[in-house]
Amino acid sequence: MFAKLFEQLKLVWKVLLRPSVHYSLGFLTIGGFIAGIIFWGGFNTALELGNSEQFCISCHEMENNVYKELQTTIHFTNRSGVRATCSDCHVPHNWTDKIARKMQASKEVWGKIFGTINTREKFEGKRRELAEHEWKRLKANDSLECRNCHNFEYMDFTRQSKRASDMHSTSLASGDKTCIDCHKGIAHHLPDMTGVEGF
Amino acid sequence: MKAYKLVAMIALLGLSVGAMAESVPDEKIATLRLAPLNIEPTPPAMQKVVNNDVKQVRSYPMQPPVIPHKIDGYQIDLKVNKCIQCHSRTSASSAPMVSVTHYMDRDNNFLTNLSPRRYFCTQCHAPQLDAKLLVENDFIDIEQLIKAKAAVKH
Numbered sequence: 001m002f003a004k005l006f007e008q009l010k011l012v013w014k015v016l017l018r019p020s021v022h023y024s025l026g027f028l029t030i031g032g033f034i035a036g037i038i039f040w041g042g043f044n045t046a047l048e049l050g051n052s053e054q055f056c057i058s059c060h061e062m063e064n065n066v067y068k069e070l071q072t073t074i075h076f077t078n079r080s081g082v083r084a085t086c087s088d089c090h091v092p093h094n095w096t097d098k099i100a101r102k103m104q105a106s107k108e109v110w111g112k113i114f115g116t117i118n119t120r121e122k123f124e125g126k127r128r129e130l131a132e133h134e135w136k137r138l139k140a141n142d143s144l145e146c147r148n149c150h151n152f153e154y155m156d157f158t159r160q161s162k163r164a165s166d167m168h169s170t171s172l173a174s175g176d177k178t179c180i181d182c183h184k185g186i187a188h189h190l191p192d193m194t195g196v197e198g199f
Numbered sequence: 200m201k202a203y204k205l206v207a208m209i210a211l212l213g214l215s216v217g218a219m220a221e222s223v224p225d226e227k228i229a230t231l232r233l234a235p236l237n238i239e240p241t242p243p244a245m246q247k248v249v250n251n252d253v254k255q256v257r258s259y260p261m262q263p264p265v266i267p268h269k270i271d272g273y274q275i276d277l278k279v280n281k282c283i284q285c286h287s288r289t290s291a292s293s294a295p296m297v298s299v300t301h302y303m304d305r306d307n308n309f310l311t312n313l314s315p316r317r318y319f320c321t322q323c324h325a326p327q328l329d330a331k332l333l334v335e336n337d338f339i340d341i342e343q344l345i346k347a348k349a350a351v352k353h
Contacts, residue, residue, distance in 0.1 A: 072272070073272055074271070074272070161250050161251075161252060161268065161269075162251070162252045163252055163268065166293075185274060185279070185281070186272070189274060189278075190274050190278060190279045190281075191278055191279075192277075192278040192279065193278065193279040198284060198290075199279065199283070199284055
């Protein structure tokens with residue numbers, strides 16, 4: 001059986017090696033180019049669809065827990081009408097990191113299928129662990145997803161409260177601390193924080 | 200026994216007459232809404248919360264200090280107390296540590312951590328608005344009262 005399959009593969013390879021008989025070079029190159037655009041565009045569109053808020057909250061685990069919590073925070077509704085939705089903070093913006101994160105997300109599909117957090121109780125039970133994953137990720141990438149919008153270089157300390165400017169001009173400026181070190185739980189409820197540094 | 204019953208009846212009668220005399224027509228009862236129930240009044244503009252981090256003097260010695268900053272979204276529940284992130288004994292922040300009384304149980308025993316009965320900060324402490332007073336406040340600080348009394352004596 002394997003021998004037969006091997007023979008067939010060999011045949012395909014031979015066809016690929018031969019120059020085209022029926023189609024012109026122009027058709028193949030231009031056609032290939034256009035097909036490339038369509039496929040690549042389609043791929044990116046699908047990727048973006050997976051980044052949409054609608055997609056994220058199509059699972060009740062997200063809609064009933066974390067999304068509800070987000071709605072009360074300043075990242076959801078605020079004076080200037082800018083909203084940071086799920087993917088803005090949880091998916092890296094640059095391509096390679098994004099693909100890496102999307103691959104990691106396959107574990108979330110696993111969790112969805114086996115109902116790891118399909119009740120409120122199960123979710124609360126896992127909250128600390130899930131939060132810790134995100135803290136670890138943001139700590140490791142120097143709070144990259146925060147900095148996609150909140151650029152330290154663009155901060156005007158005179159427009160901040162005294163407490164904020166004190167902290168930002170010392171610990172954050174020296175690189176000693178990163179956003180997530182102090183700003184945990186700004187978009188979702190905090191888990192039991194016993195033993196977490198700074199709490 | 201009979202006399203007792205009679206007194207009670209007279210008292211009851213007197214009470215009901217009193218209640219009738221004091222009844223106030225509905226339109227004269229001021230409500231917090233300041234509008235009839237079926238009308239949605241335009242709410243007053245929301246006031247800014249004082250966020251200058253300047254400690255305010257207490258009006259009397261036992262007054263819980265007011266909060267001179269915003270506390271929007273601060274989580275205070277079984278899992279975590281956001282205020283304590285800065286106001287704890289060990290925090291590196293310059294925020295004042297909560298008073299030691301908050302570490303005492305009701306028998307005045309010191310605990311290693313916040314006493315559950317003092318856990319919910321906003322039960323006593325409140326942020327302040329930079330707003331015009333809705334009603335006149337005629338509270339006089341005890342210091343001023345003492346000074347006034349001393350001035351009268353001399």
